Amino acid sequence: MGRLFGTDGVRGLANGELTADLALGLGEAAARVLVDTVDRGGRRPLAVVGRDTRISGQFLEHAVVAGLASAGVDVLRLRVVPTPGVAYLTDLLDADLGVVISASHNPMPDNGIKFLARGGVKLDDAVERAIEAAMDAAPLRPTGADVGRVTKYAGTADDYADHLLSTLDGGHARPLEGLTVVLDCAHGAAHEVGPAVLSAAGATVIAIGDRPDGLNINDGCGSTHLEPLRAAVLEHGADVGIAVDGDADRCLAVDATGAVVDGDQILAVLALGLHEAGRLADDTLVVTVMSNLGLHLAMKDAGVQVVQTAVGDRYVLEAMKVGGYSLGGEQSGHVILSDHATTGDGLLTALHLLQRMRATGRTLADLAGVVTRLPQVLVNVRGVDKTRADDEKVLAAVALEEAALGETGRVLLRPSGTEPVVRVMVEAPTHDVAQGVADRLAEVVRERLAL
Numbered sequence: 001m002g003r004l005f006g007t008d009g010v011r012g013l014a015n016g017e018l019t020a021d022l023a024l025g026l027g028e029a030a031a032r033v034l035v036d037t038v039d040r041g042g043r044r045p046l047a048v049v050g051r052d053t054r055i056s057g058q059f060l061e062h063a064v065v066a067g068l069a070s071a072g073v074d075v076l077r078l079r080v081v082p083t084p085g086v087a088y089l090t091d092l093l094d095a096d097l098g099v100v101i102s103a104s105h106n107p108m109p110d111n112g113i114k115f116l117a118r119g120g121v122k123l124d125d126a127v128e129r130a131i132e133a134a135m136d137a138a139p140l141r142p143t144g145a146d147v148g149r150v151t152k153y154a155g156t157a158d159d160y161a162d163h164l165l166s167t168l169d170g171g172h173a174r175p176l177e178g179l180t181v182v183l184d185c186a187h188g189a190a191h192e193v194g195p196a197v198l199s200a201a202g203a204t205v206i207a208i209g210d211r212p213d214g215l216n217i218n219d220g221c222g223s224t225h226l227e228p229l230r231a232a233v234l235e236h237g238a239d240v241g242i243a244v245d246g247d248a249d250r251c252l253a254v255d256a257t258g259a260v261v262d263g264d265q266i267l268a269v270l271a272l273g274l275h276e277a278g279r280l281a282d283d284t285l286v287v288t289v290m291s292n293l294g295l296h297l298a299m300k301d302a303g304v305q306v307v308q309t310a311v312g313d314r315y316v317l318e319a320m321k322v323g324g325y326s327l328g329g330e331q332s333g334h335v336i337l338s339d340h341a342t343t344g345d346g347l348l349t350a351l352h353l354l355q356r357m358r359a360t361g362r363t364l365a366d367l368a369g370v371v372t373r374l375p376q377v378l379v380n381v382r383g384v385d386k387t388r389a390d391d392e393k394v395l396a397a398v399a400l401e402e403a404a405l406g407e408t409g410r411v412l413l414r415p416s417g418t419e420p421v422v423r424v425m426v427e428a429p430t431h432d433v434a435q436g437v438a439d440r441l442a443e444v445v446r447e448r449l450a451l
Contacts, residue, residue, distance in 0.1 A: 004022075004131075004132050005128040005131075005132065007312050007314065007417070008104065008114060008312075008314070009113055009114030010022075010026065010112060010113045010114075011110060011111070011112035011113075012110065012111075013109055013110060014060065014109060015056060015059075018060070018110075018111055018113070020059055020060065020062075020063040021063075023060045023063035023064045023067065023113060024063045024064070024066055024067040024070075025067060025135050026064065026115075026135070027063070027064040027068040027070075027071070027099070028067040028068070028070060028071045028134075028139045029131045029132075029134035029135045030067075030097060030099070030115050030131050031045070031047070031067070031068050031071035031072070031073045031097075031140065032071065032134045032139075032140060033127060033131045033134050034096060034097040034115065034117060034118075034131075035047075035071075035073060035096045044072075044073075044148075044149075045072060045073045045074065045096050045148075046073065046074050046075075046076065046093070046095045047073050047074070047075050047076070047096060047097045047098065047099060048086060048089050048090050048093060048095045048097075048098050048099070049064060049065055049068070049077055049078060049086075049099040049100075049101070050077075050078035050079065050080070050081040050083075050085065050089075050098075050156070050189075051079070051080060051081075051100070051101035051102060052080065052082075052083075052101070052102040052103075052246050052247045053080055053187060053188055053191070053214060053217050053246070054101075054102070054108055054111055054214060054217055054246075055108075055214030055215060056109075056111045057101045060111055060113065061077070061101050064101065064113060065150055068099075069147060069148030069149070069150050070140075070141070070147065070148070071139065071142070071148070072140060072142040072146050072147060073096070073097075073148045074148045074149045074150075074151075075148055075149070075151070076095070076152075076153040077150065077153060078153050079152065079156060080189055080192075081156050081157070081160065081189055081193070082160070082188075082189045082190050082248035082345070082346070082347065083100045083104070083114070083248065083249045083343065084341055084343050084344065084345035084346075084347075084348065085156070085160040085189075085193070085248075086098045086099070086100045086116065086120070087116055087121075087341065087342050087343045088120060088159075088160055088163055088341065088342075089153075089156065089159060089160065090116050090118070090119070090120035091118075091119050091120040091342070092159060092163075093153075094118075097115055097116060097117060098115070098116035099114070099115055099116070100112075100113070100114040100115075100116070100247065101113060102114070102189065102246065103246070103247075104247045104250075105186075105218055105222070105223065105224050106218070106246075107218055107219070108214075108215055108216070108217050108218065115131070119342065120342045120343070121342050121343075122317060157192065157193050157196070160193060161193055161196060161197050161200065163340075164197050164345075164348055165197065165200055165201060165351075167337075167339075167351070168201060168351055168352070174200075174201060174202030175201060175202060175355050176198065176201040176202040176203040176354050176355065177202035177203075177358075178202070178358065179202075179203045179204065179354055179357065180203070180204045180206070180236065180237070180238045180239050180240075181198055181203045181204065181206070181238060181239065181240055181241070181242060181354065182205075182206045182207075182208060182233050182238045182240075182241040182242070182254075183195055183198060183205055183206070183207050183208070183210075183241075183242050183243075183350075184209040184221055184226075184228060184229045184232075184241070184242070184243040184244070185208070185209045185210045185222070185244060185248075186209050186217060186218050186221050186223065186243070186244055186245050186246050187209050187211060187212040187213070187216045187217045187218070187219065187221060187222075187246075188209075188212065188217045188218065188244070188246035188247060188248060189246065189247050189248050190244050190248035190347060191207075191210040191211070191212055193347070194210075194244065194248065195210065197347055197351070198242075198347075198350070198351070201351060201354075203354065206232065206236050206238060208221070208228060208229070208232050209221040209222060209228070218246045221243075222243050222245050222246060223243040223245045223250055223251065223252045223333050223346070224245060226243055226252065226254060226260055229241040229242075229243045229254050230254050230258040233254050233255075233256065233258060237256075238256065239357070239363070239364070240253060240254065240255060240256065240354065240364050241253060241254035241255075242254075242353075242354075244346035244347065245346065248345070248346040248347055249344045249345060249346055250263075250332060250333035250334045250344055251263075251333050251335060251347070251349040251350050251353075252332075252333045253266060253350075253353065253364060253368075255363065255364040255365040255368065256363060256364065256365065257365060259365060261364060261368045262331055262332075262333070262373075263330050263332055263333040263334065263335060264287070264291050264295040264371055264373070265295075265368040265370075265371045265373075266329075266333070266335060266349060266353055266368075267287065267291075267295065267327065267328075267329050267335060268295055268298050268299065268368070268370050268371045269353060269367045269368060269370070270335070270337070270349075270353065270356065271302075272304075272370065273352075273356045273359075274326065274327060275302060275303070275304055279326065279339075280304065280326060280327060281323075281325050281326035281327075282305070282324065282325060283303065283304050283305060284304065284305045284307055284323065285299055285304055285305070285306050285307070285325075285328065286306075286308075286309060286319045286320050286323070286325050286327070286328030286329075287306060287307070287328065287329065287331075288309050288310065288311045288312070288331070289308050289309070289310065289311060289412055290311055290412070291306075291308075291330070291331055292371070292373050292374055293374050293427045294371045294372045294373045294374050295371050297372070298370045298371045298372070302370075307319055307323065307325070307328075311330075311417070312330075313329070313330055313334040313336065313343075313344050316329060316330065316334070316336060317336060317342075320338050325338065326338050326339050329344065333346070333349075335348075335349040337349070337352065374427040374428065374429065374434075375427065375428060375429075375431040375433075376426070376427045376434065377426050377427075377428075377434040377435050377437075377438040378423060378424070379423070379424045379439070379441075380419070380421045380422075380423055380424075381421060381422045381423075381442050381445045382421050383446070383450070383451060384421070384445055384449035384450060385449050385450075385451055386415035386420060387415070388448075389414065389415045389445075389449065391448045391449060393444065393448050394444055394445055394448050394449070397440070397441055397444040398411050398413050398441060401437050401440065401441060404437075405428060405437070408428065408429050409426065409427045409428035409433070409437075410427050411424075411437065411441065412424075412425040412426075413425075413445070422445050422449065424441045424442050424445065425438075426438040426441070
């Protein structure tokens, strides 16, 4: 079996690359690798399985469940629930593993299967390789009373909602009273629990993107398409707009004027709040190399250290775990509040962002203004050998441009992890300066790394 797992589980065209047969095999293999074989005191192995609203999630869920149960694992079907809800319930219910059927922000024809280990944590590369290897082994075939039982779990939405509310200061004391919020649910997994949680916290909620039909998830809505959210915020005169993606593990926002507030700005608002309260572990924020320089400068001014990782929330999570840090995330809206969650959680992020607005009495535009975003230009250079991105003359050209920018900008040149391209990202005081630097470096890359 070749490499199946990408940066976030196994993804592909549903019923194309990602078939029911593959899903069943993955369920069997994951049972073999992730189910703890030590004594549980007589307790049977247990998995929880949740999905987003894609129509293909129905057959893929049944296939994964069949694989798990055929390997002797009892399964609790969570049905439609955000990815972070599956992570939370994996831990709450002391399950041996969790499974999410979702392709996150991808369009509807795609789907994916993601596994979580005990405690609701993402798998490391070694465990993913072990699952892939187990796909080639003879499957487990218990019989009689040893096959798994499959049950619907009735408490999915209530348990997850209660957890989210419990993370707020004052718990269930309606700390968002007085805020009018537009919430774009992306016709995805948060379409019911999202509006319910914000309402329970005291906000007046105007929900959009809350009518999934199995086909419209992420379709012109949610965190990847903010235009409907901006229009709704302005139409209703709302204080703020919140957009999650199809599986609700990321969150972006729009202020009352319709201006977009990205993940970097959300991280800054949350970091400063935790810093002031003495709850930002080691006074450190974890971000990826793609975060805007404006965030770094704002954190430096506030006395907050910044740790950088490679692109991908899994790398942010790894750095947070190693350093014991409490806040990290990406410009795309993946925000990890490790005191409350094991993964990015769009609804959790929204609640804490809105709580910061109410606690300070400030608008989101005012709070987010702490970050002055520098113009950022990204050029993808194709038709080159990305394995030679450390070419001496390429690196010399980068160093020359960095020296010219000084502290007013930065350059990031890296080979893509998913495409045959070299990415050149430049931040500078103006867009024209950034574009000029990026174009010059892209030309050097084309000349030096030509195939």
